[in-house]
Amino acid sequence: MNKRGVAMMSSAHMVDDLYQGVLPAMLPFFVSERHYSYAAVAGLTLAATMLSSIVQPAFGVWTDHKPRRWLVPSGMLVAALGVAAAGLFSSYAATWLMVAVSGLGIAAFHPSAASAARRAAGDSNRGMSIFALGGNVGFALGSLLATPVLLAFGLRGTALLVLPAVVMVVILIKKMGPVLDGPAGAPRFSSMPQGKDNWPEFLKLTSVVLVRSIVFFGLSSFLALYFIHNLGATEVIGGAALTIFLASGACGTLLGGWLADRFGPLISIRYGFAVCIPAMVGLVLAPEWHIALVLVAVTGISIFVPFSVFVILGQNYLPNRIGTASGVTVGLAVTVGGLFNPVLGAIADATSLHTMLVMLIALPVLALFLSLFLRAPAASPPSIAVPTAH
Missing domain, CATH: 1.20.1250.20 (MFS general substrate transporter like domains)
Structure with missing residues (x-):
């Protein structure tokens, strides 16, 4: 590295x-x-x-x-x-x-x-x-x-x-x-993945990224409101809950990379969703906001564990389309999840915020299920000295 x-x-x-x-x-x-x-x-x-x-x-x-x-x-x-x-x-x-x-x-x-x-x-x-x-x-x-x-x-x-x-x-x-x-004229080694593009696996990965994105947008949009209207917290506490969610997510991003290097990217992704499910269950069952804040932190860590792993895994699935893989995993699949926020808002209006969050728990379950169908990409050959373009 x-x-x-x-x-x-x-x-x-x-x-x-x-x-x-x-x-x-x-x-x-x-x-x-x-x-x-x-x-x-x-x-x-x-x-x-x-x-x-x-x-x-x-x-x-x-x-x-x-x-x-x-x-x-x-x-x-x-x-x-x-x-x-x-x-x-x-x-x-x-x-x-x-x-x-x-x-x-x-x-x-x-x-x-x-x-x-x-x-x-x-x-x-x-x-x-x-x-x-x-x-x-x-x-x-x-x-x-x-x-x-x-x-x-x-x-x-x-x-x-x-x-x-x-x-x-x-x-x-x-x-x-x-x-x-490196310095001009020095041998430059290609650290980019090699091999054939695996579009079926990449499309399966994209579906997992999309589902995870809906969960993230839903929590980041409605978490503070849930603390205020359902748990009786002040607006300051509601804002703090969102801050804790995002700050814990930063820790989860780093943890996901470490887990992927140690146990493999698929294990990292599956562990993240597997922990997210009980964390969200605990969050909607928490009787008051002090306990809920702890579960918000666990949820934030777990939902972000797969985040950085998606990017490198997508690039490994499409070694000849690194830019395309990056554009989809970093851009399209992530942001499109925000389109579902109006749907979540309509559900909350028609039922309640608590009911909507309970229903949202089904999505990390779906993401975990979909991730079970992912297969590890073929190993890349050793790096070789090649000229690199700017």
């Missing part, structure tokens, strides 16, 4: 996904300053997430034909400029377009970045889990960074949020090639 390369790509992932985390922090200011309706705000979220997730596989296919590592810094910069411009335009149409442009930048970043991270990590699931962790941390930092800036300067303060991307882009332009490939 190229530790410097993994650290660089994880840092780049953190900065890029920071701009995904900035948008939720901007939404209340769009409502208060520009008097946008909730429907209009939902439209901005749709522009950012859905367009990005749909386009990511296309960028993945494009990078399969020829490595285009320049998409890593350029995608990040476009993501940052889109967010900055969204705060400067008064027109809703222009704001929507700028948010969509930011989503396109994020879509351009991920397939190439995941491929570069794989080159640095080699066959180490732990290395890829560090890359995935960077995105988790970046998303959380987006809100923490944006909120004080927006409170101080209003929406026009979004121009200041470009600075982290500018710094990281300069670092990537100067250092990414030498760090990932």
